[in-house]
Amino acid sequence: MSVDDVPPTPANVSAAVPLGSSVIPIINKLQDIFAQLGSQSTIALPQVAVVGSQSSGKSSVLEALVGRDFLPRGNDICTRRPLVLQLVQTKPRSDGGSDDEWGEFLHLPSGKRIYDFSEIRREIEAETNRLSGENKGVSDNPIRLKICSPNVLDISLVDLPGITKVPVGDQPSDIEARIRTMILSYIKKPNCLILAVTPANSDLTNSDALQIAGNADPDGNRTIGVITKLDIMDRGTDARKHLLGKTIPLRLGYVGVVNRSQEDILMNRSIKDALIAEEKFFLSRPAYSGLSDRLGVPQLAKKLNQVLVQHIKALLPNLKSRISNALFATAKEYESYGEIKESRAGQGALLLNFLTKYCEAYSSTLEGNSKEMSTSELSGGARIHYIFQSVFVKSLEEVDPCEDLTNDDIRTAIQNATGPRSALFVPDVPFEVLVRRQISRLLDPSLQCARFIFDELIRISHQCMMSELQHFPVLQKRMDEVVGNFLWEGLEPSQAMIRDIIEMEMDYINTSHPNFIGGTKAVEVAMQQVKSSRIPHPVARPKDTVEPEKTASSASQVKSRSFLGRQPNGIVTDQGVQAAADAEKSAPAGNTSWSGFSSIFRGSESGQAASKNNLLNKQFGEAAQDEYQNLSTIYLKEPPSVLRSSENHSEQETVEIKITKLLLKSYYDIVRKNIEDLVPKAIMHFLVNYSKRELHNVFIEKLYRENLIEELLKEPDEIAIKRKRTQETLRILQQANRTLEELPLEAESVEKGGYRIGSEPKHEESTMYTASPSARRSRTDSNGYGRLHM
Numbered sequence: 001m002s003v004d005d006v007p008p009t010p011a012n013v014s015a016a017v018p019l020g021s022s023v024i025p026i027i028n029k030l031q032d033i034f035a036q037l038g039s040q041s042t043i044a045l046p047q048v049a050v051v052g053s054q055s056s057g058k059s060s061v062l063e064a065l066v067g068r069d070f071l072p073r074g075n076d077i078c079t080r081r082p083l084v085l086q087l088v089q090t091k092p093r094s095d096g097g098s099d100d101e102w103g104e105f106l107h108l109p110s111g112k113r114i115y116d117f118s119e120i121r122r123e124i125e126a127e128t129n130r131l132s133g134e135n136k137g138v139s140d141n142p143i144r145l146k147i148c149s150p151n152v153l154d155i156s157l158v159d160l161p162g163i164t165k166v167p168v169g170d171q172p173s174d175i176e177a178r179i180r181t182m183i184l185s186y187i188k189k190p191n192c193l194i195l196a197v198t199p200a201n202s203d204l205t206n207s208d209a210l211q212i213a214g215n216a217d218p219d220g221n222r223t224i225g226v227i228t229k230l231d232i233m234d235r236g237t238d239a240r241k242h243l244l245g246k247t248i249p250l251r252l253g254y255v256g257v258v259n260r261s262q263e264d265i266l267m268n269r270s271i272k273d274a275l276i277a278e279e280k281f282f283l284s285r286p287a288y289s290g291l292s293d294r295l296g297v298p299q300l301a302k303k304l305n306q307v308l309v310q311h312i313k314a315l316l317p318n319l320k321s322r323i324s325n326a327l328f329a330t331a332k333e334y335e336s337y338g339e340i341k342e343s344r345a346g347q348g349a350l351l352l353n354f355l356t357k358y359c360e361a362y363s364s365t366l367e368g369n370s371k372e373m374s375t376s377e378l379s380g381g382a383r384i385h386y387i388f389q390s391v392f393v394k395s396l397e398e399v400d401p402c403e404d405l406t407n408d409d410i411r412t413a414i415q416n417a418t419g420p421r422s423a424l425f426v427p428d429v430p431f432e433v434l435v436r437r438q439i440s441r442l443l444d445p446s447l448q449c450a451r452f453i454f455d456e457l458i459r460i461s462h463q464c465m466m467s468e469l470q471h472f473p474v475l476q477k478r479m480d481e482v483v484g485n486f487l488w489e490g491l492e493p494s495q496a497m498i499r500d501i502i503e504m505e506m507d508y509i510n511t512s513h514p515n516f517i518g519g520t521k522a523v524e525v526a527m528q529q530v531k532s533s534r535i536p537h538p539v540a541r542p543k544d545t546v547e548p549e550k551t552a553s554s555a556s557q558v559k560s561r562s563f564l565g566r567q568p569n570g571i572v573t574d575q576g577v578q579a580a581a582d583a584e585k586s587a588p589a590g591n592t593s594w595s596g597f598s599s600i601f602r603g604s605e606s607g608q609a610a611s612k613n614n615l616l617n618k619q620f621g622e623a624a625q626d627e628y629q630n631l632s633t634i635y636l637k638e639p640p641s642v643l644r645s646s647e648n649h650s651e652q653e654t655v656e657i658k659i660t661k662l663l664l665k666s667y668y669d670i671v672r673k674n675i676e677d678l679v680p681k682a683i684m685h686f687l688v689n690y691s692k693r694e695l696h697n698v699f700i701e702k703l704y705r706e707n708l709i710e711e712l713l714k715e716p717d718e719i720a721i722k723r724k725r726t727q728e729t730l731r732i733l734q735q736a737n738r739t740l741e742e743l744p745l746e747a748e749s750v751e752k753g754g755y756r757i758g759s760e761p762k763h764e765e766s767t768m769y770t771a772s773p774s775a776r777r778s779r780t781d782s783n784g785y786g787r788l789h790m
C-alpha cells in the first residue's frame with residue numbers, strides 16, 4: 001500500500017495506532033483536570049535530555065521525536081548553548097486553521113509568536129551567536145524556547161552541547177570539563193530521562209554519552225541508549241550486538257535510529273520521508289531482523305512513552321488521594337450553602353423545611369434531646385433548670401425574712417397597729433403588715449427569673465439557626481425578629497401571672513395553713529427562748545425587779561393573750577393558755593418575765609379607770625391647790641415631729657417581737673415554697689412551653705407567605721457566586737475522579753503504541769504528537785510529520 005492510498009483524514013488516522021496513543025490521552029485528560037480546577041500544579045512529567053559527543057545526532061533525534069524541523073543541525077558544532085524546549089499543548093483552532101503551532105522565545109519580547117519553524121531555527125542560531133560568539137564558543141546559559149501546538153505533549157526536552165575533547169575556535173582549554181559539568185547539571189536531576197546518543201560509526205565502549213549517563217544514573221533506571229547513524233556504518237559491520245545490549249548492557253535498552261544525513265538536510269528532506277526511509281532501511285538489512293522493538297524513531301518514542309506511563313502510574317495514587325480530598329472538602333463546602341430551589345413550589349417547600357427544622361431544633365434543645373448536645377457545658381433546657389433551681393430557688397432560700405427588720409421596726413409596727421390604745425394582745429395586724437412587706441420582696445426576683453428565662457430562650461433561638469441559614473440573611477433576620485417578638489409576647493403573660501401570684505399571696509394571709517406555726521406554738525417557742533436567754537443570768541438585774549402589781553395580773557394576762565394559742569381553725573385551745581400559764585409558773589418567784597404582758601392586763605378596764613381616776617383626782621386636787629397657792633403655769637414639752645417608740649424594750653415587748661418574728665418566718669416559709677413552686681410553673685407554662693408549642697404556628701403565620709418567599713430566600717450575591725463556583729468545582733472534581741478511575745494504564749495498552757516492521761500498513765503520527773482527532777485535523781499539510789506509510 002502506498003502513502004497516497006490513505007488520505008490523512010481523522011477517521012483513518014485514528015484507525016492506525018499512532019505513537020503515544022496510550023500515554024498522550026491520559027496526560028491530556030490529567031492536564032485537563034488540572035486546568036479545569038484552575039490549579040497551578042500539573043502532572044510533572046520527566047524532562048528528556050539528549051547527551052552525547054559532538055555531532056552524534058542529538059538534535060536530529062530530538063527533532064525526529066518532536067516531528068518538526070526547527071533545530072540547527074550540521075556536521076560541525078551546532079548546539080553551543082543548552083536549548084530548553086518546552087512543549088506546550090494548546091487547544092486546536094476551532095476553525096481548523098493550521099496556524100495553531102508556533103514558537104516563543106523567552107529572550108524575545110514576551111508573546112512574540114513565530115509561526116515559521118525555519119525562522120525559529122534561525123533565531124536559535126542567532127541567539128547562540130549573540131552569547132557564545134560566532135567562533136564555536138560554548139555557553140551554559142540556556143536558550144528557552146516554547147513550542148505551542150495542539151499536537152504536543154506538555155513536556156520539556158533539552159538539547160545539550162555535544163561533548164568535545166579538543167578546543168577549537170574561541171573554546172577555552174578546559175572545554176571538555178565545562179561541557180561535562182553543564183550536561184551533568186541537567187541529567188543528574190532524578191526526573192531527567194537521558195537519551196544517551198552514540199553514533200554507530202564510533203566505538204560504543206568509548207561512548208561519551210554512556211559514560212556521562214552512567215555517572216548521572218548509575219542504576220540505569222532513566223537512561224535509554226540511542227544508536228544513530230546506523231546507515232553509515234562500515235560495510236560489513238552492524239550494531240546488532242550493541243542493540244541487544246551485549247556490548248554494554250542498559251536496563252532500559254537501546255534503540256537504533258537512522259536520521260537525516262547532512263545531504264538529506266541540504267536537500268530539504270522532510271521528517272516524514274526520513275521516517276519512511278528509516279523503516280525501509282531496517283527492512284532491507286537482515287542483520288536487524290527480529291529487532292523491530294528496538295529500531296526506528298517511533299520505537300524510541302514508544303520507549304519514552306512507556307517510561308512516561310510508569311512515571312504517571314507512580315504519580316496516580318497521590319493524585320487520586322488529592323482529588324478525593326478536594327472532592328470531600330468541596331462537597332462539604334457546597335453542602336454548607338444549603339439547598340436552593342428555582343421554582344416557587346420548591347422555594348416554598350424549602351422555606352417550610354427551614355422553619356420546621358428550626359422549630360424541631362428549638363424543641364429538642366429545650367427537651368434535651370438535641371443531637372448537638374454539648375458535653376462541656378450545660379445547654380438548652382438544662383440551663384433553664386439551672387436558672388430555676390440554682391439561681392432562683394437558691395436565692396430565695398437564702399433570704400431571711402427578718403433580715404431587714406429590726407426589733408424597733410417590729411415594735412413600731414406593733415404600736416402603730418394598736419393605735420391610740422395599748423396593745424392587749426400581740427396583734428395580727430403588724431404580723432400581716434410585716435409579712436406582706438416581705439412577700440412583696442419576692443416579686444422582683446420572680447420577675448427577674450422570668451427575664452432570665454426569656455434571655456435563655458433568645459440564646460437558644462440563636463443556637464437553633466442552622467448553618468444553611470447563614471446563606472439566607474434576610475430569612476435569618478426575619479426569623480430572629482419573629483422569635484424575639486414571640487418570646488416577648490410570652491414574657492408578658494408570665495410576668496403578669498407572677499404578679500398575680502405574689503398579689504394573691506399578699507392579699508390573703510392564710511394563718512390556717514397547716515404548715516403555719518400558729519400563735520400557740522409561737523408563744524411557746526418565744527417564751528422558751530426568753531426563758532433560756534435568762535438562765536445564764538442568775539443575778540437579777542434591776543430591770544427584773546418584781547413589781548407586785550404586775551405579777552398579780554400575770555395569769556389573767558396570759559389568758560387574755562390566748563388568741564395566739566388559737567388553732568388554725570380558730571378554736572381556742574387550753575393548751576395555748578396552759579403553755580403560757582405554765583411558762584409563767586415556771587418562772588422563778590419574783591421574776592417578771594411576763595411583766596410585759598402583765599402590764600397589758602394591769603391595764604384592765606377597771607384597774608385602768610381606777611388609776612386614771614386616781615391620777616385625775618390627784619391632778620385636780622393638786623391643780624386646785626396650785627390655784628390656791630397661785631403657782632406659775634406648767635408647760636408641756638412640744639412633741640417632736642417624728643415620733644419613735646421608746647428605745648428601751650420591756651420584756652413584754654421582747655416577747656412580742658419574738659413571737660412576731662416566729663410568725664413571720666413561719667408564714668414566709670410557706671409563701672416562699674409557694675413562690676418557688678409557682679413562679680417556675682408560670683414561666684414554663686406561659687413562656688417556655690408556650691413558645692415550644694406555638695412557634696411553628698407563629699412562623700407559618702408570619703413568614704410562610706406567598707408574597708414573602710422570594711424575598712426571604714434571596715441569597716446575597718457573593719454567596720450565590722460562591723455556591724455556583726463550588727458547584728462547578730464539585731462537578732469537575734467528580735469528573736476528574738471518574739477519569740482517574742477509568743485511565744487505561746495497563747502495560748498492554750502501551751504496547752500497542754509504536755509500529756511494527758512488516759505488519760499491517762500504519763499511518764504513524766510522528767512521535768510525541770497527540771492522537772486527538774481535532775489535533776490531527778490541523779495537520780493536513782505536507783510538513784512530513786503526518787503519516788508514515790509502508
Ligand SMILES: Nc1nc2c(ncn2[C@@H]2O[C@H](COP(=O)(O)OP(=O)(O)OP(=O)(O)O)[C@@H](O)[C@H]2O)c(=O)[nH]1
Nearest residue numbers: 055056057058059060074078079162229259261262
Ligand atoms: N547519515 C546520517 N547522518 C546523521 C544521522 N544523524 C545525524 N546525522 C548527521 O550528523 C550531523 C550532526 O547531526 P546533529 O543532529 O546536528 O548532531 P548533534 O549531536 O546535535 O551535533 P552538535 O549539536 O553539534 O553536537 C548532521 O549533519 C546530521 O545530518 C544519521 O542517523 N545518519
